[in-house]
Amino acid sequence: MESNLILHKLNRIEKHIFALKPILNVEELADYTGFKKSYIYKLVHENLIPFSKPNGKILFFDRKKIDEFLLQNATKSKDEIEREAIEFSLKKK
Template sequence: MDYDLILKKLDRIEKFVVGLKEILNLEELSEYTGFTKSTIYKLVHQSLIPYSKPNGKVLFFERKKIDLWLLQNSYKSLFEIKEDAITYTDKNRSHL
């Protein structure tokens, strides 16, 4: 195996392990979301992202809360909209 391939595989493993952690630091959150550290600092400053500062200096992020935050304002696919319409129609048809 060549050196570059090994590095790529190690990087993938590292990202996978970060995804399993419950609590992330700033650097890990940056890796996890793809946001730059600067962007994360701005989001924290504007209180737009859930975070903790237990000692008043170091930032920590709960992965579950970050996942929910990342998925807010989601849009349904056309398939999901059609499924909802069918379910709604079937449900209301039984009331007639």
């Protein structure tokens, strides 16, 4: 039981280390995003995700660009929308 807990904690630490790396490979990206590797390859094939392929074989991903990709098409919260509506209405007066 204790060894399982240790392994679980080590896996969590490893995932946090990936978050600190500036460049990720496919396996690391899968761990970082929770996407399956097959889905990552599909995104690459359709040029929907930013990637680099410097030697023509191995895929690399810039973590900062991946973060931007993951956060695109964000939806505003109800509070943000209400705040913007109030600000807009105050500017109109």
